[in-house]
Amino acid sequence: MFEKYFALRTKFMRASEIRELLKVIEKRRIISLAGGFPDPHTFPIEDFYDITDAVLKDYGTHALQYSVTRGVSYFRHKLIDFAYKMRGIKVKDLEYILVLSGSQQGLDIIARTLINPGDYVVVELPTYLAALNAFNLSAPNYIGIPMDDYGMRVDILEDRLRGLYSEGKRVKLVYTVPIAHNPAGVTMSYDRRKYLIELASQYDFLVVEDDPYSYLVFENVDVTPLKALDKEDRVIYLSTFSKILAPGLRLGWLIAHPELTDIFERCKQSLDLHTPTFSQYIAAEAIKRGIVDKVIAKAKAIYKRKRDAMLDALVDFFPKNAWWSKPIGGMFVFARLPWNLDTKALLPEAIEKGVAYVPGQSFFVDGSGKNTLRLNFSYPSVKEIRSGIEILGKFFREKAKELGLA
Amino acid sequence: MFEKYFALRTKFMRASEIRELLKVIEKRRIISLAGGFPDPHTFPIEDFYDITDAVLKDYGTHALQYSVTRGVSYFRHKLIDFAYKMRGIKVKDLEYILVLSGSQQGLDIIARTLINPGDYVVVELPTYLAALNAFNLSAPNYIGIPMDDYGMRVDILEDRLRGLYSEGKRVKLVYTVPIAHNPAGVTMSYDRRKYLIELASQYDFLVVEDDPYSYLVFENVDVTPLKALDKEDRVIYLSTFSKILAPGLRLGWLIAHPELTDIFERCKQSLDLHTPTFSQYIAAEAIKRGIVDKVIAKAKAIYKRKRDAMLDALVDFFPKNAWWSKPIGGMFVFARLPWNLDTKALLPEAIEKGVAYVPGQSFFVDGSGKNTLRLNFSYPSVKEIRSGIEILGKFFREKAKELGLA
Numbered sequence: 160m161f162e163k164y165f166a167l168r169t170k171f172m173r174a175s176e177i178r179e180l181l182k183v184i185e186k187r188r189i190i191s192l193a194g195g196f197p198d199p200h201t202f203p204i205e206d207f208y209d210i211t212d213a214v215l216k217d218y219g220t221h222a223l224q225y226s227v228t229r230g231v232s233y234f235r236h237k238l239i240d241f242a243y244k245m246r247g248i249k250v251k252d253l254e255y256i257l258v259l260s261g262s263q264q265g266l267d268i269i270a271r272t273l274i275n276p277g278d279y280v281v282v283e284l285p286t287y288l289a290a291l292n293a294f295n296l297s298a299p300n301y302i303g304i305p306m307d308d309y310g311m312r313v314d315i316l317e318d319r320l321r322g323l324y325s326e327g328k329r330v331k332l333v334y335t336v337p338i339a340h341n342p343a344g345v346t347m348s349y350d351r352r353k354y355l356i357e358l359a360s361q362y363d364f365l366v367v368e369d370d371p372y373s374y375l376v377f378e379n380v381d382v383t384p385l386k387a388l389d390k391e392d393r394v395i396y397l398s399t400f401s402k403i404l405a406p407g408l409r410l411g412w413l414i415a416h417p418e419l420t421d422i423f424e425r426c427k428q429s430l431d432l433h434t435p436t437f438s439q440y441i442a443a444e445a446i447k448r449g450i451v452d453k454v455i456a457k458a459k460a461i462y463k464r465k466r467d468a469m470l471d472a473l474v475d476f477f478p479k480n481a482w483w484s485k486p487i488g489g490m491f492v493f494a495r496l497p498w499n500l501d502t503k504a505l506l507p508e509a510i511e512k513g514v515a516y517v518p519g520q521s522f523f524v525d526g527s528g529k530n531t532l533r534l535n536f537s538y539p540s541v542k543e544i545r546s547g548i549e550i551l552g553k554f555f556r557e558k559a560k561e562l563g564l565a
Numbered sequence: 566m567f568e569k570y571f572a573l574r575t576k577f578m579r580a581s582e583i584r585e586l587l588k589v590i591e592k593r594r595i596i597s598l599a600g601g602f603p604d605p606h607t608f609p610i611e612d613f614y615d616i617t618d619a620v621l622k623d624y625g626t627h628a629l630q631y632s633v634t635r636g637v638s639y640f641r642h643k644l645i646d647f648a649y650k651m652r653g654i655k656v657k658d659l660e661y662i663l664v665l666s667g668s669q670q671g672l673d674i675i676a677r678t679l680i681n682p683g684d685y686v687v688v689e690l691p692t693y694l695a696a697l698n699a700f701n702l703s704a705p706n707y708i709g710i711p712m713d714d715y716g717m718r719v720d721i722l723e724d725r726l727r728g729l730y731s732e733g734k735r736v737k738l739v740y741t742v743p744i745a746h747n748p749a750g751v752t753m754s755y756d757r758r759k760y761l762i763e764l765a766s767q768y769d770f771l772v773v774e775d776d777p778y779s780y781l782v783f784e785n786v787d788v789t790p791l792k793a794l795d796k797e798d799r800v801i802y803l804s805t806f807s808k809i810l811a812p813g814l815r816l817g818w819l820i821a822h823p824e825l826t827d828i829f830e831r832c833k834q835s836l837d838l839h840t841p842t843f844s845q846y847i848a849a850e851a852i853k854r855g856i857v858d859k860v861i862a863k864a865k866a867i868y869k870r871k872r873d874a875m876l877d878a879l880v881d882f883f884p885k886n887a888w889w890s891k892p893i894g895g896m897f898v899f900a901r902l903p904w905n906l907d908t909k910a911l912l913p914e915a916i917e918k919g920v921a922y923v924p925g926q927s928f929f930v931d932g933s934g935k936n937t938l939r940l941n942f943s944y945p946s947v948k949e950i951r952s953g954i955e956i957l958g959k960f961f962r963e964k965a966k967e968l969g970l971a
Contacts, residue, residue: 161824164737164771166681166703172831199626207629211617220605223613223811260666260815260837267836271702275572292835296677297572331570365570405629407842409666418567425578429698430673431666435841436813 171295190547193515195341195490196538198465201458202405206450207441214440226436228428229420230258230412234443238412241446245374247387248396254417257424260434262371262399262411266293268423268430269367269395273332274299279323281333283311285493285522285531287341287369290334301524302330308484310347311335313354320362332365338382339372339489342522342533346487349381356385359393366394374403374455376488377463392416400442402490403455408438462490465536465544472545476552478565483534490537493519496530496555498564503529505558512554514547577701596953599921601747601896602944604871607864608811612856613847620846632842634834635826636664636818640849644818647852651780653793654802660823663830666840668777668805668817672699674829674836675773675801679738680705685729687739689717691899691928691937693747693775696740707930708736714890716753717741719760726768738771744788745778745895748928748939752893755787762791765799772800780809780861782894783869798822806848808896809861814844868896871942871950878951882958884971889940896943899925902936902961904970909935911964918960920953 214222229235235256242248250256259265266289274280274297282291284303291301302323304316320330333355337347347355359366368385376382386396396414404410415423427433445451469492473483483494496502503518519531536544559565620628635641641662648654656662665671672695680686680703688697690709697707708729710722726736739761743753753761765772774791782788792802802820810816821829833839851857875898879889889900902908909924925937942950965971 161822161828164679165828166677166679166684168681169678169828169832172678172828172835196631199630202626202629204621204625204629207621208618211621212614215610215613215617219610220608223608223610223813224605225602225807225812260841263835264837271572272575272578273570273572275574278572289835289838296835401631405843406631407629409837409839409841416567422567422571422575422578426575429578429669429695429702430836431670431815432695433815435666435815435844437811438841438843 168296171298173292187510189510189513189515190539190543190550191515192534192536192539192544192547193517194535194538197402197406197458197490198461198537201454201461203445203450203454206445206448206453210441210444210448210450214437214444218440222437222440224436226433226439228424228433230256230434231436231439231443234258234439237443237446241451242414246370246384248384248414250414254420255414257413257415257420257427258434258439259411259413259427260431261401261409262369262397262413263289263293264427264430265397265411265413266290266369268426269332270294270297272422272426273365278331279328281316281330282524283335283340283343284525285342285519285528286334286524287336288522290369291524294334299331303524306340306343306345308345310337310340310345310351311355313351313358316355317358320358324362330362330364332367333359334367334369335385336369336372337385338370339376339486341372341489341491342493342517342519344484344486344489344491344493346380346382349383352383352385353388356388356393360391364393368394368396370396370398371402372489375458375462375490377459377466378487380487386414395419400451403451403458404442404445408441410434410438410442459488462488462537465539465541466492468541468544469534469536469548472548476549478552478556478559490535492534492536494532494534496559498530498555498559500530500555500558500562500564502532505554509551509554512550514550514554516551574702577704579698593916595916595919595921596945596949596956597921598940598942598945598950598953599923600941600944603808603812603864603896604867604943607860607867609851609856609860612851612854612859616847616850616854616856620843620850624846628843628846630842632839632845634830634839636662636840637842637845637849640664640845643849643852647857648820652776652790654790654820656820660826661820663819663821663826663833664840664845665817665819665833666837667807667815668775668803668819669695669699670833670836671803671817671819672696672775674832675738676700676703678828678832679771684737685734687722687736688930689741689746689749690931691748691925691934692740692930693742694928696775697930700740705737709930712746712749712751714751716743716746716751716757717761719757719764722761723764726764730768736768736770738773739765740773740775741791742775742778743791744776745782745892747778747895748897748899748923748925750890750892750895750897750899752786752788755789758789758791759794762794762799766797770799774800774802776802776804777808778895781864781868781896783865783872784893786893792820801825806857809857809864810848810851814847816840816844816848865894868894868943871945871947872898874947874950875940875942875954878954882955884958884962884965896941898940898942900938900940902965904936904965906936906961906964906968906970908938911960915957915960918956920956920960922957
């Protein structure tokens with residue numbers, strides 16, 4: 160009835176499969192390996208009583224009033240310290256920082272300010288689905304670059320760049336999740352990170368570094384961010400407090416050259432004027448009191464145990480020649496079945512068996528990944544993880560037999 | 566240096582003059598009649614201690630976790646009651662409600678989901694600047710309809726509609742602030758409100774009713790919302806807690822037919838996933854405890870006193886044949902000088918004299934309003950209001966003389 164009023168661009172607004180799925184399973188008692196929720200045991204609920212009281216006491220009406228679009232100065236100062244302490248990123252001044260209403264908003268702002276319809280945008284195969292949803296509204300031409308255990312194949316990227324440039328085309332930006340990738344569960348090697356920055360300079364493109372998970376790495380691996388290797392301000396660094404404080408605050412932030420943060424800020428002004436002042440003061444206070452450090456330490460311990468449980472269960476119950484990632488951190492394992500099973504078509508039946516996962520195909524801009532799936536280990540309990548993987552392993556084996564594939 | 570990467574649509578992303586202005590005057594001790602801030606004395610800071618504690622205690626980790634895009638169900642239930650109690654709007658069920666990250670986000674979502682480039686969009690002369698900024702990104706064709714003391718001239722609208730339809734063109738939507746208009750300070754009469762709804766049906770367009778100020782009406786005047794007169798679900802009703810609780814929460818909401826809230830929700834998903842869960846529970850608790858009623862009562866008393874102070878000062882100090890609105894509520898008076906003075910060109914000098922205002926021209930899509938200005942009475946003190954208007958009255962008179970206009 161109302162569809163005749165819809166703008167043409169609504170055709171790009173697909174409901175996220177993951178979120179639609181979550182709606183279904185919310186109502187049923189099943190093991191969900193589908194979501195991307197932090198373990199609520201990591202939320203510093205007791206500290207929140209003190210933090211909110213302190214914010215109201217110390218900042219009073221300022222914490223409840225309108226504030227500037229770029230973000231509360233006090234919070235941005237804290238973010239400069241935080242970026243250096245946690246990620247070794249030296250931020251010159253406050254103008255390099257933009258506070259976001261979740262890092263999702265950063266993806267939306269980047270799409271609106273930097274991508275024209277038809278622009279070439281590089282993403283990983285697979286890539287983060289909500290980034291595609293944000294970028295889709297600007298109708299880019301995607302170039303998908305395969306990944307292996309060491310992240311994006313920058314050699315393949317270089318080939319593609321060379322090919323495009325020989326045709327007079329140029330890539331506008333490369334979107335990557337270098338550390339503990341969602342959904343792929345892999346981490347880009349240091350050498351590849353360095354090489355990507357060199358390619359950016361050589362082929363004159365910008366890099367969007369989406370970094371929600373590096374704070375939750377529990378192996379002794381180099382996780383230097385691209386932004387710390389970036390001498391030409393080509394990297395737009397995006398992060399969030401969703402995994403290291405509380406997703407319910409919807410608090411993200413970015414670091415970029417002031418010419419970029421200026422246009423981002425102007426765009427954000429018409430999106431939501433500014434990110435909630437109260438949330439910004441809460442996060443600033445949580446950093447100041449060491450609460451974020453505490454959450455990180457706790458989350459690392461919990462997620463390491465859960466990741467181990469998932470990897471053990473995969474060895475015990477998944478088909479021998481399946482592949483899966485061995486994440487050094489973050490919240491996800493990505494798996495590829497040895498048979499040409501359609502994980503999306505099988506999902507309703509898996510849910511009947513009592514387990515949900517996210518089919519992998521929608522993470523691939525080239526339509527591949529039909530036999531892949533994303534498995535979350537941050538939210539379910541250790542027991543649920545083991546039981547869920549057991550049920551799934553058995554289910555996929557049966558299906559492969561039924562279809563004469565195994 | 567980075568401009569070559571910008572998308573074409575960034576040309577529509579002007580920095581808001583008001584916000585740029587605020588940056589300048591923040592650093593100086595002047596009387597600002599320019600902003601649109603609520604009086605911080607209306608913020609229930611003491612109650613916030615109890616509310617945040619209760620939210621953490623009663624909803625615990627749920628208040629800090631991710632939540633659904635459409636909004637926390639508990640909060641949406643409260644909004645249904647609130648809409649009926651405060652505005653006489655009967656909302657059928659939860660699917661009609663969408664929670665927003667400030668009502669600004671509603672304007673952005675409407676622009677993205679409903680406006681194609683070139684679509685005809687009706688706005689008032691003058692209209693709310695941030696609505697134009699949001700709509701501009703979809704490059705509509707604006708039709709500006711004059712206002713008088715009884716709001717939008719719906720007779721002129723009807724003429725324009727007839728003309729357009731005879732050319733085979735149609736209007737997609739009409740954007741209006743019917744009650745205590747920002748910036749115009751006038752209220753649409755009940756008869757015009759009814760007639761607008763009839764025109765919507767006859768000419769098949771949607772109406773966006775932006776209603777932040779009707780909660781702050783201190784005269785005994787009918788303020789029935791368009792939404793309560795709307796039998797065909799043509800009205801998208803937008804409101805906010807910024808003026809009746811705390812703008813720092815950035816909490817808005819809308820009522821529309823579920824086919825519309827569905828597409829809005831899908832759009833919002835890629836904007837910020839959802840509005841902060843914590844803020845939603847805080848507002849729900851504030852409604853439940855009667856805190857919102859308390860804030861409204863307090864704000865009405867304060868703003869009535871300040872409005873009276875501004876109207877008295879205008880009589881005492883402004884040129885006799887100037888026009889200004891006599892608002893029944895809200896936060897703004899709009900004024901038109903009797904001479905052809907350029908209020909924008911004069912602003913720096915006015916700031917030198919110690920008073921800031923917002924030049925009116927940018928509120929007019931037809932480029933008129935050069936000799937108009939918006940005056941805010943919610944934020945400055947009664948003393949500042951009187952003194953500010955005195956300085957401005959004297960300043961404009963001098964300028965008119967200097968230029969041989971008076």
